[in-house]
Amino acid sequence: MIRTFKEHLIRQTLELDGSWDFILDPQNIGQSEKWQERFPQDHRSMFVPACWNNELNLFDYEGVAWYRTSFHNLQEQHVRLIFHAVLGHADVYVDGIHLGYHYGGYSPFQFDLERLSAGNHELIVRTDSTLDKLTIPTEVVDWFHYGGIIRPVELQLLPDVYIDTWRVEYELAGRDADVSITVRLRSAAAEEQQVPLSVYEGGRLIHNETVQVSAGQTSVSIKQKWSDVRLWNVGKPELYSIRVVAGQDDVIDRIGFRRIETKDHRILINGVPVYLQGVNRHEEHPEWGFAFPPKLMQKDLDIILELGCNTVRGSHYPQSKYWLDLLDEHGIVFWSEIPMWGCFIPRDTLGNTLFRDRALAMIDEMIERDYHHPCIVFWSVHNEIDTTCEEAEWLTKPLVDLVRRKDSSRLVTYATMHPLKDILLPLFDVIGINKYNGWYEGQVEGFAQLLEQFHARADALGAGDKPVLMTEFGAAGIFGDVGWEPRLFSEDYQAHVVSTALRIFKEDPRIGGTYIWQFSDVRADLKSSGTHFRDRARSFNNKGLVNEYRKPKQVYRTVRDIYRSWK
Numbered sequence: 001m002i003r004t005f006k007e008h009l010i011r012q013t014l015e016l017d018g019s020w021d022f023i024l025d026p027q028n029i030g031q032s033e034k035w036q037e038r039f040p041q042d043h044r045s046m047f048v049p050a051c052w053n054n055e056l057n058l059f060d061y062e063g064v065a066w067y068r069t070s071f072h073n074l075q076e077q078h079v080r081l082i083f084h085a086v087l088g089h090a091d092v093y094v095d096g097i098h099l100g101y102h103y104g105g106y107s108p109f110q111f112d113l114e115r116l117s118a119g120n121h122e123l124i125v126r127t128d129s130t131l132d133k134l135t136i137p138t139e140v141v142d143w144f145h146y147g148g149i150i151r152p153v154e155l156q157l158l159p160d161v162y163i164d165t166w167r168v169e170y171e172l173a174g175r176d177a178d179v180s181i182t183v184r185l186r187s188a189a190a191e192e193q194q195v196p197l198s199v200y201e202g203g204r205l206i207h208n209e210t211v212q213v214s215a216g217q218t219s220v221s222i223k224q225k226w227s228d229v230r231l232w233n234v235g236k237p238e239l240y241s242i243r244v245v246a247g248q249d250d251v252i253d254r255i256g257f258r259r260i261e262t263k264d265h266r267i268l269i270n271g272v273p274v275y276l277q278g279v280n281r282h283e284e285h286p287e288w289g290f291a292f293p294p295k296l297m298q299k300d301l302d303i304i305l306e307l308g309c310n311t312v313r314g315s316h317y318p319q320s321k322y323w324l325d326l327l328d329e330h331g332i333v334f335w336s337e338i339p340m341w342g343c344f345i346p347r348d349t350l351g352n353t354l355f356r357d358r359a360l361a362m363i364d365e366m367i368e369r370d371y372h373h374p375c376i377v378f379w380s381v382h383n384e385i386d387t388t389c390e391e392a393e394w395l396t397k398p399l400v401d402l403v404r405r406k407d408s409s410r411l412v413t414y415a416t417m418h419p420l421k422d423i424l425l426p427l428f429d430v431i432g433i434n435k436y437n438g439w440y441e442g443q444v445e446g447f448a449q450l451l452e453q454f455h456a457r458a459d460a461l462g463a464g465d466k467p468v469l470m471t472e473f474g475a476a477g478i479f480g481d482v483g484w485e486p487r488l489f490s491e492d493y494q495a496h497v498v499s500t501a502l503r504i505f506k507e508d509p510r511i512g513g514t515y516i517w518q519f520s521d522v523r524a525d526l527k528s529s530g531t532h533f534r535d536r537a538r539s540f541n542n543k544g545l546v547n548e549y550r551k552p553k554q555v556y557r558t559v560r561d562i563y564r565s566w567k
Ligand code: ADA
Pocket: 142, 316, 383, 384, 434, 472, 517, 541, 543
């Protein structure tokens, strides 16, 4: 299930989920032996979507794996194959023919196959989950190195003239909106066609015309003035469902009207300052890895609402559309980011063109996919890279420029772990600080002094007027480990660190909100062969407010009292 609502009433769609043929290729011989033409006999099966590391005997496997399934065309027809997320490198073959390559992990890519013949077709996907110095994330990362096809593979049947892409944008003045809808049609027919094109809002026809469509692409731009729109507010969301019908094809998405600004160190939604009360959420579970099922998203949402949150940071990658739909529906602010994490090797990584190109592609795909979601307020370009070096500046400027070019309605941000030495502060609309006083360094009470020093530095760099969000802080607490003394790794100590930090941040008028690290415990990058993060007890990052099965720790109840009292 990809969305909480139907995206098409006419276009036929099918999720190719279930059991696929699967084989590991640790020596990477499949390409030379042309497995795309003759898939090996000795395969096992693997569920799609899933992470293979959650299956028996595959916990440790990082590398190449091949998947195979088939689908049937009742007649010759145009087919779109959408891969909603495949971790790492992906090569896709249909009937032995290479359709293309994609690098990424958490955003979709697709192929249109025009006039695909009737009959059975074999679909093969080669994936490679290997992380290195130039992958995003790189090989040193504090989450589990999963592999696999982690989100649905969707097959869509397209008519001769179909909606290729579309976008709804608006300018808001009070409650009046200048709405512009751009639809890009694609025609697989040789002759010119007359195509009726209609737009509906909540089922009501709001536009109708006939479009002359020639072979290839045709763009249609519709401009309207809407007055008295219902605004999407935090905790009180209003959504508009827009449907475009072009001949025998249709698409549906939802938008929400809201204005995002910053003023006096606060984030303003529709002119109202909102103190952000949030958590960092990995979309991860010990049984499903990153192939997180919608039913559990609903549960995560309920637990987060119960906690008194009005925001979530999607640490550290674009999260499922289904999750964003839920946040849209509940008026929760979302921070979306690409999985650039850490990267402590300036020359080799941050200064590398391939690395930067990969980041640009990921940002592009994230914004393309999620532009319509009103819940998204922040686009974040990286987390905890070495922001003290020139390479970071060389890398970051084009990333920020790309975000601004693609979407000027939202705020561009990042999360720094070097607040006192960071040279990038002036580039952003909002600054996120990750610091672990009370855990990795010093006492939690030291936060007050750290922030004083930070503000002085931000002022000196001319970035003193920007809102600052505490995007990470916390401590590990092993579920069930309680006692009388404030021992590291106890639930008691964790609750002490988080509650003290929250109060210090709230008293600082220049802090606009908090994202506790983290919502739930998650698997750490600690396999038998792992050399990093060896301090992660149980091979988990235990800083969750709830454990990996979403059972509350003491800190959950403490934070609930605090967040709810601030609402
Ligand atoms: C960093 C990082 C998180 C997590 C955290 C921790 O701030 O961004 O992903 O690794 O530290 O628990 O140490």
